[in-house]
Amino acid sequence: MTDGLYIHIPFCHQICFYCDFNKVFFKNQPVDEYIDCLGEELRRMRGEGMFGSDGPLTIFLGGGTPTALEDRQLEKLFAYIDSAVPKGRLIEFSTEANPDELTPDKLAILWDNGVRRLSIGVQSFDAGLLERLGRTHSPNDAERVVRQARDTGFENISIDLMYGLPEQTMAQWEDTLDRALSLGLPHYSAYSLIVEPKTVFYNLMNKNLLPLPGEDLEADMFNLLMERMAHSGLRQYEISNFAKEGYESVHNKLYWQNRSYAGAGAGAHGYAGGVRYSNHGPLKKYMNAVLEGRRPVFEEHRVTAGEEMEEEMFLGLRMTEGVRFDMFRERFGRELEDVYGSQIRELTNQDLLTSDGESVRLTKKGIFLGNEVFQQFLG
Structure with a gap:
């Protein structure tokens, strides 16, 4: 029985220039057929005892962008989850979301189907930097969707921020922190840009067309982040995550505590029974495996005792409480x-x-x- 469940929705209406996650453009993709395959994979997982009789502690919808789905597709996805995943132990049900995709109707669908935590990809409150990142929302979209989420009933709301961006100044970072903290949210995640292979930014960097802040400025941005979060009563419980008491991400802590979780969907990763595995990333390979009655696993690795101790250290030390x-x-x-x-x-x-x-x-x-x-x- 696994403690967490991660469900991957690989569809996006826009591919961000820094993103290396498993994703495809939404248009002309077999989205409904994919959701059907995802439902079948979840059904088989339950039959194999992956969720036990009481289900996981956490469910996390990630991507890609789960909120890229149309309303009826979201409802269909939740129907599959509801039929396949027991919820007797469930204490946190989260989804990632984009500000310009979260309509009042989608917020209502999420709420009505038990989602109680939103992780919204804001990244910046500077319009120019958002365009530079390949994002399609505006700073006003981010603030609007937080208001609408609260009106729907959501209290457990987190936003993602990024620093160390191309040509980003300290003044821009300060303004983003000002606007983010003015929302009074219980959780914030903030990450420095890492340029990954097979991204637009990687190609630009190789052509010397990606002017990044130096290490000293990036360190100053990180220091300012920690100071501002502490001043606002938000505890840094992990290197990149800050929360008011009681609002830490339970699902992400499962990763850092090196606990078990199931991964469903194309490119999803899981860790169960001492085995780390990843599913096929390409939609066709993933879906064909499911339709043919096979596990859609691309590769798996049995973790040795030595590797497990290593993981305990480098994952556990990410948390400020450390390793006990x-x-x-x-x-x-x-x-x-x-x-x-x-x-x-x-x-x-x-x-x-x-x-x-x-x-x-x-x-x-x-x-x-x-x-x-x-x-x-x-x-």
Whole structure:
């Protein structure tokens, strides 16, 4: 039985220039047929005992963009979820959304079908930067949809922000933080731009046509982010995530706590029974596998005990609470110090880690240099 369920909707009306997720343009795609295949995959997962009798703790609709679906397609998707996924344990039902796609009707459909958490991809409140990112919404769209979501009944609302963008200035970042925090939301996620292969930005960078802020300016933006969030009463519970008490993302914490989750849909990933797997990404390959009665899995890997301990460290250290000694002992039957004592001592001497005897966690300096810290725990 898995603790979480991720459902992938790979359709977008516009492909953002930085995105490397599994996605396709909505137009001329077999969207209804895909939803049928997704429903069949969920049905088989239940038959295989993937959800147990009481279902997962969390359900997360991601993409692509789930809100790219038409109203009737959303209703169809929820009907499949309702018939295949027990909800006896469910404590969080989330979806990603784009501001210019969330109509009052779609908000009502989400609410009526049990979704209670929205993760809205705002990215910036600067119109020029939004255009540079390939986004199709305006800053006003973002503010409007938050009002409409609240009118529908949604309280648990998060927005995504990005910094370190091409030609982004500190003044633009400050203005985005001002407008974001003025909404008074209980959760914010903020990520620095990472230029991934097979994206528009990657091609531009290779042609020296992507003027990015330097590392120092990006670090200053991150520092300002942490200061402003703390001043607004939002606790940094993970490197890139900030929340009021009781509003942390339960689903994402499953990932960082290295717990089990099922992945359904084209390109979805899962971790169950000690095996990490990923589904076929191309729609045709995914759908053909489902229609032929096969698992739509492209590859899988049985995680060794050593790999699982490594993952426990580099995932757990992303959270500000860090990795607990007692939880490590309970999970692996070994003392954390016996396995990683030398790395912990070295990183502590460099002021990158700290320990209070109950857990080991990143220092503020370590938060800035997280990837360098995580590397020390990889074989």
